[in-house]
Amino acid sequence: MYKNILYLINFLRNKGIMKFFLSFFLFGLFYVFTSDTLYKSTITLYPAGELSENTNILSQLSEFTETFGVNVPTKSNYYIPDIIDSYSLKNKIVKKEWDSRKFTNKTNLVDYWEIKDYSFLEKIITYLKLNFNNNFFDKDLYDLNKAIKKLDKLISVNEAYSGLIEVEVLFEEPQLSADIANYISQYVINFVNKEQKIFARKTKKFTEERFKIAENELIHSEDELTNFRKEHPLINDTPELQLLRLRLARNVEVNQEVYITLRNQLEIAKIEESKERLFINILDKAYPSVKKEHPKTFLLLFIFSFLGFLTGSLYYLVLNNARKK
Incomplete structure (x- = not known):
C-alpha cells in the first residue's frame, strides 16, 4: 500500500506529465480566448x-x-x-x-x-x-x-x-x-x-x-x-x-x-x-x-487538461517500460 502511494506521488510529480498537462491546458486557454463568443x-x-x-x-x-x-x-x-x-x-x-x-x-x-x-x-x-x-x-x-x-x-x-x-x-x-x-x-x-x-x-x-x-x-x-x-x-x-x-x-x-x-x-x-x-x-x-x-470555458479547459494528463501518463508509462527493458 505504501509503495503504491509513493509510486503515485512520483508518477504525478513526473515532469513529462506536467509538460503535457500544461501544454494542453495552455492550448485550451488559447482556444477559449481566440474563438468567437456566441x-x-x-x-x-x-x-x-x-x-x-x-x-x-x-x-x-x-x-x-x-x-x-x-x-x-x-x-x-x-x-x-x-x-x-x-x-x-x-x-x-x-x-x-x-x-x-x-x-x-x-x-x-x-x-x-x-x-x-x-x-x-x-x-x-x-x-x-x-x-x-x-x-x-x-x-x-x-x-x-x-x-x-x-x-x-x-x-x-x-x-x-x-x-x-x-x-x-x-x-x-x-x-x-x-x-x-x-x-x-x-x-x-x-x-x-x-x-x-x-x-x-x-x-x-x-x-x-x-x-x-x-x-x-x-x-x-x-x-x-x-x-x-x-x-x-x-x-x-x-x-x-x-x-x-x-x-x-x-x-x-x-x-x-x-x-x-x-x-x-x-x-x-x-x-x-x-x-x-x-x-x-x-x-x-x-x-x-x-x-x-x-465557448464553454470551464468545460473546455477541463477536457484539454484531462487530455494533457492522459497523454502525459501514456507517454510516462511507455517510456518507463522502455527503460526497464
Whole structure:
C-alpha cells in the first residue's frame, strides 16, 4: 500500500506529465480566448390546427378535380425544417441589413463578418480565379456563399415527435441572435401562408374553368332539347323520337348536376382563397441571451487538461517500460 502511494506521488510529480498537462491546458486557454463568443437564441414553432383543416378541405376539392382527370396539389408540398435549412432563407438573412453593436449603421452579414477582407492566401486564390477563370468566377457571389456557409453552421433545427420544431441560432451578439431567430419564424409563417394561398388559388382557377365549360354544356344541351321539342311535339312521337327525347333530357339533367356541383365547389374554393388562417403557431419568441453559449470555458479547459494528463501518463508509462527493458 505504501509503495503504491509513493509510486503515485512520483508518477504525478513526473515532469513529462506536467509538460503535457500544461501544454494542453495552455492550448485550451488559447482556444477559449481566440474563438468567437456566441450567444444562443431559441424559437419554437408548432403547426396550428388550421393547417390540417385546410388540407382536409383541399383534399375534398382534389377528389372532385380528379374525376375530370386533373390532379391539383392539395397537400403541403413543404416541410418546415427544410424551409429553415433552405438556401433562399439564409440568402435573405445574409443580405438583410441588421442593427448591431459592432457598426453604427445597419449592415449585412457579409460586411459584419468582414468576409471581403481576405487573408493573404485568400487574396492569391481570388486573384487566380479572377484571372484564369474570369468567365465563371463571381467575387460577390463567392463572398455571399461564404457567408451563407458560415451562417449555416450557426443555425440548427430540431423536430420533436409531437411536431414541435425548435430553432436555435448562435451569434456574436445576443440581440442580433434573437433578431435572426425571430426573422426565421416570421419567414416560415409568411412562406406557409403564401403556399396555402397558392394551393387554394390553383384549385379555384381550375374550378372556374370547369364551371364555365359546364355552364356552356348545360346551355347547349338545354337548347338542343328545346329545339327538339319544337320540331317534334309529343303528339307526333315515335319510339325512335321518344328514345332521342329521353337522351336529350338525360344530357340536360347530367349537365345540370355537374353545373350545380361545380358552382358549390367554386364557392368553397373562393372562401378558402380569401380566408386568413393561422397555419403556424409561435410558441416561444427569441429573446437576447444573458449567458454566452460558446465557448464553454470551464468545460473546455477541463477536457484539454484531462487530455494533457492522459497523454502525459501514456507517454510516462511507455517510456518507463522502455527503460526497464
